[in-house]
Amino acid sequence: MLHSMLSSMERATRKYSLDDFDTWCAKNLLIVNKKAQLINLNLRSIQKRYLDIKRKVIKEGKPKRFILLKYRQGGFTTIEQALSYHMSTQCENVSVMTLADTHRKTSDIFEIVQRYYNNHGEAPKRKGVGNSYRMDFPSLNSRFICGTAAASSEARGGTYQRIHGSEVAFWCQGGNQKDKQREVMAGLEEAAAEGEIVLESTPNGMDLFHDIYNAAKRGENDYTPIFLPWYMDESNRVDVERDEAEHIMLNISDREEELIRLHQLDVNQIKWRRRTEKRLGPLFRQEHPEDDVSCFLTGGTCRFDTKVCVDLLEGIPDYLNESISGIKKRMLNGNTYEVRWAEPVEGVEYVVGCDTSEGLPGGDRCGLGIMRRDTAEQVAAIHGLLSPKELAKHAVRICKEYNNALLGIERENHGHAVLSQVWDYGYRKNLFHHRPGKPGWSTNAVTKPQMLDEIADLLSDPDLAETWVRDREFLQECLTYVKRGNSWGSSSGAHDDCVMKWAVASMMRKQKRIKPGIVVLRPRDGRSRQSRPGPIL
Numbered sequence: 001m002l003h004s005m006l007s008s009m010e011r012a013t014r015k016y017s018l019d020d021f022d023t024w025c026a027k028n029l030l031i032v033n034k035k036a037q038l039i040n041l042n043l044r045s046i047q048k049r050y051l052d053i054k055r056k057v058i059k060e061g062k063p064k065r066f067i068l069l070k071y072r073q074g075g076f077t078t079i080e081q082a083l084s085y086h087m088s089t090q091c092e093n094v095s096v097m098t099l100a101d102t103h104r105k106t107s108d109i110f111e112i113v114q115r116y117y118n119n120h121g122e123a124p125k126r127k128g129v130g131n132s133y134r135m136d137f138p139s140l141n142s143r144f145i146c147g148t149a150a151a152s153s154e155a156r157g158g159t160y161q162r163i164h165g166s167e168v169a170f171w172c173q174g175g176n177q178k179d180k181q182r183e184v185m186a187g188l189e190e191a192a193a194e195g196e197i198v199l200e201s202t203p204n205g206m207d208l209f210h211d212i213y214n215a216a217k218r219g220e221n222d223y224t225p226i227f228l229p230w231y232m233d234e235s236n237r238v239d240v241e242r243d244e245a246e247h248i249m250l251n252i253s254d255r256e257e258e259l260i261r262l263h264q265l266d267v268n269q270i271k272w273r274r275r276t277e278k279r280l281g282p283l284f285r286q287e288h289p290e291d292d293v294s295c296f297l298t299g300g301t302c303r304f305d306t307k308v309c310v311d312l313l314e315g316i317p318d319y320l321n322e323s324i325s326g327i328k329k330r331m332l333n334g335n336t337y338e339v340r341w342a343e344p345v346e347g348v349e350y351v352v353g354c355d356t357s358e359g360l361p362g363g364d365r366c367g368l369g370i371m372r373r374d375t376a377e378q379v380a381a382i383h384g385l386l387s388p389k390e391l392a393k394h395a396v397r398i399c400k401e402y403n404n405a406l407l408g409i410e411r412e413n414h415g416h417a418v419l420s421q422v423w424d425y426g427y428r429k430n431l432f433h434h435r436p437g438k439p440g441w442s443t444n445a446v447t448k449p450q451m452l453d454e455i456a457d458l459l460s461d462p463d464l465a466e467t468w469v470r471d472r473e474f475l476q477e478c479l480t481y482v483k484r485g486n487s488w489g490s491s492s493g494a495h496d497d498c499v500m501k502w503a504v505a506s507m508m509r510k511q512k513r514i515k516p517g518i519v520v521l522r523p524r525d526g527r528s529r530q531s532r533p534g535p536i537l
Helices: 002-015 023-029 045-059 074-092 103-118 177-191 210-217 242-250 255-263 266-288 305-315 388-401 414-422 447-460 462-468 473-479 497-508
Strands: 030-032 038-040 065-069 095-100 134-137 142-148 162-166 196-201 224-227 330-335 336-340 350-355 366-372 378-384 404-409 432-433 479-482 488-489
Touching: 002 030, 002 388, 023 038, 023 045, 023 074, 023 142, 030 103, 045 065, 045 224, 065 305, 065 447, 074 095, 074 103, 074 134, 074 142, 074 162, 074 196, 074 224, 095 103, 095 266, 103 266, 162 473, 177 210, 177 366, 196 432, 210 224, 210 305, 224 497, 242 266, 255 305, 305 462, 305 473, 330 378, 350 388, 366 388, 378 388, 378 497, 388 414, 404 414, 447 462, 447 497, 473 479
Parallel strands: 065 196, 065 224, 095 142, 095 162, 162 196, 350 404
Antiparallel strands: 030 038, 134 142, 330 336, 336 378, 350 366, 366 378, 479 488
């Protein structure tokens, strides 16, 4: 009896290994290819590359948490379904689940698994069929379930050894999308606390998928980020004749030349890219990402020049995740960074824009943007979650370091608390006053369009923009700052903190220093008397 139990445990443990998975797929599973032919699932090189990344992470003992930023038609959903089907039909006492973004996609995905089962000669017997998207295997006490993501997640209350989220960026579309996505994710994390979670999607703006992916890049969660661009797939190419190849190479665009230089693209890939971009238009970067930043574009009319922003993004190094010569960075706390692209130069005048917030976890972020007054060059930034007191302390410190820079603090909401702290710290002479006795910059219905116009003008000329823009996060927010009704604002799930701090800084370049001075008050008796010097908030 004991020997039988041990053999069963050893068999279950052995089946969890992915070492022979490639061979098992080719032997047991069938798929329909793009030519509508039923063929064996022989993994393509891009699928093997993806699988190798996962194997390496698991071998290193890291959490089985993966987030894949993908392109269309890469075969990643197919291989994830194969992995889930493999576990549920080869291992005992397991439950696996796939969650899709819509009911139609749920049906399509389950059809893939149904095909696996119908053509798998050694498949365990299935219990009933019914109308539900599930397969139960009584002999193994295992099950495969396919559902649709919703605020009341189907994973709640269950325990799963494996969960695959398909097209996560498109989950729960509609009002309060991000909050609903968080609710679904909370259920998944609990349901698969000891198991594997795979989140995959093409990008769809600055939603929760974007946030989780970027947090994974920064090492702020347990997920391993995986990005496989379209040009890594050998099928994304179109054959060309010799004369056509010469014509293509004689008419290479700057972007194509950059891709050839950085990634050794050949003329067949360039032709595929041109054909696909012509078909998809502006959505090409989203549907077939070439980098993991510009692809998170959202729909809508962007307030700023999209092409300039994207081109700048592609040329600015990822200073937050890499060591770049000449760029200094440090973390002020777990959620706030300081980066310096250029140190202060004696005799140069600097200006600072400050966007404020309450600084609480889960709330809006705050920050400081430091510019040269003469050239608008972004020289330093602080961004993250800081209390008003902490923000004021860092504002005073960095302003002093940058030659007592003119400090413009947005006075609305929590700005009053920051202004009061800055005043108490003694930074008064170079604190911007929008009028005597009224410190801070006021963003209102009159000034906000002016601020956005100033940023738009600075970004309108590619050559000019290249001389002053250094902040990647600012550019990312610019790409999601779109038309919303009769006004402009960040798209759903996106932020505008960086845009606003640099907008305030840009306005500081045009302002004269208004001295706080002595405010003259005129009481009802008509006689003048002086108030104490200090901010009237």
